[in-house]
Amino acid sequence: MKKVRIGIIGAGKIAERLHLPGYKDVAEAEVVAICDLKKNKADRLAAMFKIPAVYTDYKKMIKEAGIDAVSVCTPNYLHAEMAIFAANNKKKVLVEKPMSISIPAMKAMIAAAKKNKVLLMVEQSQRFDAAHQALKEILDSGVLGKFVSVRGKIGHSGPEYWSDDSPWFFDKKSSGGGVSVDVGIHILDLIRYVTGRDVKSVAATMANLVKKQYKLEDSVEAVINFKDGTMGVFSTSWCTNPYEQTITVYGNKGRATVWHGGTEGGKRFSGWYVDVKKPYSGNNEIKLTIPEKPKTGGPIQHFVNCCQGKAKCISDGTSGMKSMAVMLAAFKSAKSKKFEKITV
Ligand SMILES: NC(=O)c1ccc[n+]([C@@H]2O[C@H](COP(=O)([O-])OP(=O)(O)OC[C@H]3O[C@@H](n4cnc5c(N)ncnc54)[C@H](O)[C@@H]3O)[C@@H](O)[C@H]2O)c1
Incomplete structure (x- = not known):
């Protein structure tokens, strides 16, 4: 089966400690692009994890990097706009907890995923x-x-x-x-x-x-x-x-x-x-x-399994919103x- 091509948004601590090591361990996925407003942070993780493309504009990355899915690893208030943009561009979404900071924003995320028929998973690691x-x-x-x-x-x-x-x-x-x-x-x-x-x-x-x-x-x-x-x-x-x-x-x-x-x-x-x-x-x-x-495997393995249709998501948008x-x-x-x- 074709590998899932991933783009990471936000090259901070959770990307470094959970998402990137997670994808490295999952044979069915490859991280092909990473984006951070601070280019030096994206460059650093790109070098550490051998990621070929670096962006500072997440919209550009989603449009141009040839990815299937994103990991949204940015501050909480940005989760909704990034997840919605990704979904509207037919990308599957793994978004960090908390899903977002308001109910209308979370409803909009779920609606965008539904409309575009893409997976929306919330990374509730527990x-x-x-x-x-x-x-x-x-x-x-x-x-x-x-x-x-x-x-x-x-x-x-x-x-x-x-x-x-x-x-x-x-x-x-x-x-x-x-x-x-x-x-x-x-x-x-x-x-x-x-x-x-x-x-x-x-x-x-x-x-x-x-x-x-x-x-x-x-x-x-x-x-x-x-x-x-x-x-x-x-x-x-x-x-x-x-x-x-x-x-x-x-x-x-x-x-x-x-x-x-x-x-x-x-x-x-x-x-x-x-x-x-x-x-x-x-x-x-x-x-x-x-x-x-x-x-289920760890959260990253589970996300990739869900992207490939091999598993049913145990932490979807509706569940993230209810929490x-x-x-x-x-x-x-x-x-x-x-x-x-x-x-x-
Ligand atoms: N699952 C867990 O246990 C766990 C643990 C820690 C953090 N988190 C979650 O992960 C998310 C990120 O937390 P963190 O600790 O990695 O924070 P962080 O500050 O280390 O990283 C966030 C990164 O996002 C970048 N960023 C900000 N705006 C951006 C934009 N417009 N485009 C691209 N990049 C942008 C920042 O420059 C920064 O590098 C938060 O939602 C947090 O709640 C989850």
């Missing part, structure tokens, strides 16, 4: 973690009994420790918000993925507790109601050190947790456990090892101090 996929299988299998609730937490020290050249993370017009849209979207989307449920309403409290200079929320605690009456809580923070990411699902017969977090000597810790409870007679703990690879819509409602709730309904 869905492509082997342990998270296994957690979903455990919950779906029914071994935990009837699903009741979920708790999720994700936090790290903030984007300034990820990139020293990305002030846009702290500019609300460019990012759409603080930790909620940067990191919180990961745990919220993971909760939606693992439980397979849509959120009906959310109540959130948000604060700027540490990063006063940025004037954006750095800490969030929230409660969610799913459409079927089950519920959950999630928490996200830019003031968590060391890094932590934990999700626990509770059924009436057991619970299961996956955690990633903490480092020692530069090594990250991960683990998971499943307890199937026998009331009054102790727990039957099932010890499992984390599978080495996600069943981001919860975050947008959480902002409203933090102001109104009430539960806010999700409208998509």
Whole structure:
């Protein structure tokens, strides 16, 4: 089968750390062009990853570089216009999280992809973690009994420790918000993925507790109601050190947790456990090892598989919009101090 020809828009950190190494590992794809407003950044990654063509204008790249698909790796406020332009030029789109920063923009992205019959995938990376996929299988299998609730937490020290050249993370017009849209979207989307449920309403409290200079929320605690009456809580923070990411699902017969977090000597810790409870007679703990690879392959492998019609997308535009819509409602709730309904 013909290789999928990729153009990268945005030669920043996520392109360097996830997309380009990802495509390098996928035999069915080749990155043929890269674009950044800052030519030196595009040149640098082009040299590192042996990419033949460099552009500073993404529209020119989409029109001229002979590509089949794009990876949109730019600041959040640019995702919609770039994805829509690519779709209107019949290119398949992989767009970084958060999908975009407003509901009309996300609807327009979905409509453009639909009209042009092209794939629109949102790179919600937590869905492509082997342990998270296994957690979903455990919950779906029914071994935990009837699903009741979920708790999720994700936090790290903030984007300034990820990139020293990305002030846009702290500019609300460019990012759409603080930790909620940067990191919180990961745990919220993971909760939606693992439980397979849509959120009906959310109540959130948000604060700027540490990063006063940025004037954006750095800490969030929230409660969610799913459409079927089950519920959950999630928490996200830019003031968590060391890094932590934990999700626990509770059924009436057991619970299961996956955690990633903490480092020692530069090594990250991960683990998971499943307890199937026998009331009054102790727990039957099932010890499992984390599978080495996600069943879908990583996000880039999955995108390429979907481009070639070999897989059904597990993170499409509608799903990306539903996750981001919860975050947008959480902002409203933090102001109104009430539960806010999700409208998509
Ligand atoms: N999946 C994850 O875990 C994860 C992690 C980090 C970032 N991200 C997402 O990836 C996206 C990019 O984040 P990043 O950390 O790589 O940021 P970054 O600042 O390192 O990179 C963004 C790049 O886009 C370029 N750019 C800006 N405007 C442009 C334009 N008009 N045309 C072409 N290039 C342009 C910038 O010059 C910069 O090089 C964001 O949406 C972010 O939320 C996802």
